[in-house]
Amino acid sequence: MDDAQDIIATAHDMADAARAAILPLFRSAGLAADNKYTKGFDPVTEADRAAERAMREVLAERRPNDSILGEEYGRTEGSSGLTWILDPIDGTRAFICGAPSWGVLIGLSDGSDIIYGIIDQPYIGERFEGGLGVSRLVSAAGERPLAVRQGVDLANATLMTTFPEVGTEAEAAAFKRVSQQVRLTRYGLDCYAYALLALGQIDLVIEAGLQSYDIAGPMAVVQAAGGIVTDWQGGPVLEGGQVVAAASPLLHKAALELLNG
Structure with missing residues (x-):
């Protein structure tokens, strides 16, 4: 795609913004968890909402013509044919328990397929990225390529x-x-x-x-x-x-x- 580099840079800005919104609230005392369900338990916190707002602000500034589908704030229509699909905290149950197995999810669809995505774990500082010619993990240890394991039955x-x-x-x-x-x-x-x-x-x-x-x-x-x-x-x-x-x-x-x- 002609704007692949801008897409990738925007996605990283979004992930950075989500990190900044979430980390002050992770393992913080008194963080409330509201229940989305009337029966059962599906929690949402201010960290979820703040992270999605932060990512939407990045998109409003950098790519205002793209559509957005987010878990917390629903759909915003655009005109570019591209849709950002956002889960500000996937694993809110783990988040409220203090376990670092949750992540920020960013996906980009062209209307028929997913073309790019990020799994970001802010607390341990790992960012997994794939699509548009990129497949890598970036962490404090540096950068390494991603590749699935082969030869296992x-x-x-x-x-x-x-x-x-x-x-x-x-x-x-x-x-x-x-x-x-x-x-x-x-x-x-x-x-x-x-x-x-x-x-x-x-x-x-x-x-x-x-x-x-x-x-x-x-x-x-x-x-x-x-x-x-x-x-x-x-x-x-x-x-x-x-x-x-x-x-x-x-x-x-x-x-x-x-x-x-």
């Missing part, structure tokens, strides 16, 4: 998901069929699991009940690192729902077969 794979319940009873049963076949299953890392997949540390992420802002940024990062991200039937997943991310076609095929019985 299902029996030796590591699988991650956020909630042990996964979704409905049927979805949980489908997940269990995969989990019973892998070497190791771990829970609870939210978006950071996708970052670890792109880094070559794990092999599969399977989730259900996601929204577009949950998967847009992670999908871009994983795909740029050589991974595969689809729904449980192997179709597009930019709108959310059931998600399987795999390091290789072999693992992806094996996971789909088990998920679909």
Whole structure:
């Protein structure tokens, strides 16, 4: 794209702005968590809202013609054909517990596909980036390329998901069929699991009940690192729902077969 460098620079400015808004509130005393649900618990904090406002301010200044879809403030229409898909804190439950497995998610869609994304973990200072010719992790240790792990079969794979319940009873049963076949299953890392997949540390992420802002940024990062991200039937997943991310076609095929019985 002609403005790829401006897109990348804008995304980093957004991630920096979100970091500045969030970090003073992380592990702070007295941070309130409101519940979005009337039944169950889906927390939102001022850190979520402040981070999305900060990112929207960057876009208003740098790219006012782009559309925005954010978890906290919804959709703002633009005219460029590009849409920024924002999750200011993916993993708010982890955030309010003080666990550093949450992240800021930034994705960019051209209307048909995700073309660029960031997973940023402000507290430990790790930024995973993918798309528009870029695939890298930048941290205090420096910069390194992202690449998914190859040559691992299902029996030796590591699988991650956020909630042990996964979704409905049927979805949980489908997940269990995969989990019973892998070497190791771990829970609870939210978006950071996708970052670890792109880094070559794990092999599969399977989730259900996601929204577009949950998967847009992670999908871009994983795909740029050589991974595969689809729904449980192997179709597009930019709108959310059931998600399987795999390091290789072999693992992806094996996971789909088990998920679909």
